[in-house]
Amino acid sequence: MLEIDLTCNRGDFELTFAATVPNGSILGVFGPSGSGKTTLIETIAGLSEPARGVVAVDGQQLTGDGATVRPIPPNRRRIGLVRQRAALFPHLTIDENIHYATTSDRARARHLVERFDLERLGARKPSDLSGGEAQRVAFVRALASPIDLLLLDEPLTGLDAELRAELATTVSEVVKELEIPCLIAAHELTELERMVDTLAILHDGRLLQIGAVGELYAAPATAEVAALLGMHFLPGREIATGKQLMVAVHPEAIHFGPGGGLELPVAVEAVRFLRGRFEHRLNYGDRALVAYAPEPLPSGQAIAYLASMHPFTLGGNPVAMTPDGAIEILR
Amino acid sequence: MTAYASRRNLPVNVGSLFGLLWLAVTFAIIIGPLITLAAKTSPSALIAAFSQAGAAAPVLISLGSAALALLAITIAGTAIAWRISRGKGAIPRIAELAVMAMLLMPPLVIGLLLIFMAGPLTPIGAALSKIHLSATNTFFALVIAEVYEAGPYYVLGAAAAFSSVDRALEEQATMLGDSAARRFRRIVLPLAGKGIATSLAMAWARAVGAFGAVIIVAYHPYGLPLQIWVSLNESGLPAALPYALALILVALPIPLIMFEVSRRARD
Numbered sequence: 001m002l003e004i005d006l007t008c009n010r011g012d013f014e015l016t017f018a019a020t021v022p023n024g025s026i027l028g029v030f031g032p033s034g035s036g037k038t039t040l041i042e043t044i045a046g047l048s049e050p051a052r053g054v055v056a057v058d059g060q061q062l063t064g065d066g067a068t069v070r071p072i073p074p075n076r077r078r079i080g081l082v083r084q085r086a087a088l089f090p091h092l093t094i095d096e097n098i099h100y101a102t103t104s105d106r107a108r109a110r111h112l113v114e115r116f117d118l119e120r121l122g123a124r125k126p127s128d129l130s131g132g133e134a135q136r137v138a139f140v141r142a143l144a145s146p147i148d149l150l151l152l153d154e155p156l157t158g159l160d161a162e163l164r165a166e167l168a169t170t171v172s173e174v175v176k177e178l179e180i181p182c183l184i185a186a187h188e189l190t191e192l193e194r195m196v197d198t199l200a201i202l203h204d205g206r207l208l209q210i211g212a213v214g215e216l217y218a219a220p221a222t223a224e225v226a227a228l229l230g231m232h233f234l235p236g237r238e239i240a241t242g243k244q245l246m247v248a249v250h251p252e253a254i255h256f257g258p259g260g261g262l263e264l265p266v267a268v269e270a271v272r273f274l275r276g277r278f279e280h281r282l283n284y285g286d287r288a289l290v291a292y293a294p295e296p297l298p299s300g301q302a303i304a305y306l307a308s309m310h311p312f313t314l315g316g317n318p319v320a321m322t323p324d325g326a327i328e329i330l331r
Numbered sequence: 332m333t334a335y336a337s338r339r340n341l342p343v344n345v346g347s348l349f350g351l352l353w354l355a356v357t358f359a360i361i362i363g364p365l366i367t368l369a370a371k372t373s374p375s376a377l378i379a380a381f382s383q384a385g386a387a388a389p390v391l392i393s394l395g396s397a398a399l400a401l402l403a404i405t406i407a408g409t410a411i412a413w414r415i416s417r418g419k420g421a422i423p424r425i426a427e428l429a430v431m432a433m434l435l436m437p438p439l440v441i442g443l444l445l446i447f448m449a450g451p452l453t454p455i456g457a458a459l460s461k462i463h464l465s466a467t468n469t470f471f472a473l474v475i476a477e478v479y480e481a482g483p484y485y486v487l488g489a490a491a492a493f494s495s496v497d498r499a500l501e502e503q504a505t506m507l508g509d510s511a512a513r514r515f516r517r518i519v520l521p522l523a524g525k526g527i528a529t530s531l532a533m534a535w536a537r538a539v540g541a542f543g544a545v546i547i548v549a550y551h552p553y554g555l556p557l558q559i560w561v562s563l564n565e566s567g568l569p570a571a572l573p574y575a576l577a578l579i580l581v582a583l584p585i586p587l588i589m590f591e592v593s594r595r596a597r598d
Contacts, residue, residue: 075506075508087502089518
């Protein structure tokens, strides 16, 4: 189990983060560039020191306390790290790369080579490999010794969609098999949704919300979270009080019937086929929305339905969900 | 018929013929002095020169002093190069500037500065004489002068080689359990080896051929460069030529071995 509760400083930038990751579970850390993901990973790995706080794996504290307890150096932390660049050792063969760690385990490595589909590459040099193959070797190399924690820093960025999906599945299966905690950071939700059990939203060094992926979509804690999850914002009003609101709507929650929800008269601007369904670009007043449907709609006026929505005050705080009809969307 | 077609009809490609000629001229210019030297040095003159009593001494002195200088340069220079490449803050930058200044300084000036720093009338000179060493006109002084003349070539070359190693590789080696010393041996040295070998080769050639600083701080004992100078002054050109040939023979093998090592590392 990984326990994190720390504050890091890098110049003017401050990061605070707290989370617990059980064995065999994957925590996704999602946030835009500059939100502190890499600082977090490097601090857990021991490559940089936190200002204060604790990182512990299986109850053993890795960080120092700035006084009597010295931090455990990164080379003795038993942590596997895979970054966006595979960083294979160019002067060694693939086999030598995989067994670079003196603690690497033959049987374990053989099993991983099979899981990551890397048979018959052993004698080659990294320069002979494709980007996808190199990244798979990086995973095997990080996992080939008995480690206590796997850290992933945008490990799938830059790979093609198919390989990304395949690798995401393999990595989450292997993490469960090996019963180690895993933390993955990425700035694209698609890289995370497929593999994480818990998602943490990081923005500007602050942990905005942490929870199961479904929970986050069902109840974004702030308008900032809703925006980072890719929701649209529409101006709204609480009918009973007349109070102005912002209403967040996820593209997946917009549909064209049948079925209920708040009605929204929109104009269909453009339609294109995208991954098995049709992406519709809509205009509502001067706001652009995106919605998906199994069949294309003709251009022009249409009625869209909002299956779910999340009202926020203009300051960005959530408003207790009122029964349908109690909120109206303004133009 | 176009010019292009007529050119193609020539039995030999004119372009490559010109290239070959250019290569031959360049080669001749580069090795011209070597050929002249070999041609001017008759075997009998060589035998005569080296059969005199003590004639081999300059060769041995040059070999010995350059070997010691290279040892000192490798030990101290590698550490300095590493700090220049990886150190943060002002000290590594100042060190880099200092080494650069040493590289650019005329060797004669280096010699003068060494006298001012460690000559017999200075505190360092006094301290050295207490342990029966002197930084002027001794074998020890010769080694020091060679270190100052040749060291910067190694330090700057090795620093550049260290800097060329991708830091992400060192980070991975660390995460995979390597201590700093271990990853230096397993990652940095193999990847920077080529650049280090070339820098060592340059430093050796500079050390063996060191003259400017040497003539000021270590006129005695004669190494090959000084012997050439003295022979030239006392007996003229023909007397100096055998030593010049010897100097080339002493200076070349290590660079050639190093270049071969780096060529193999590249493949």
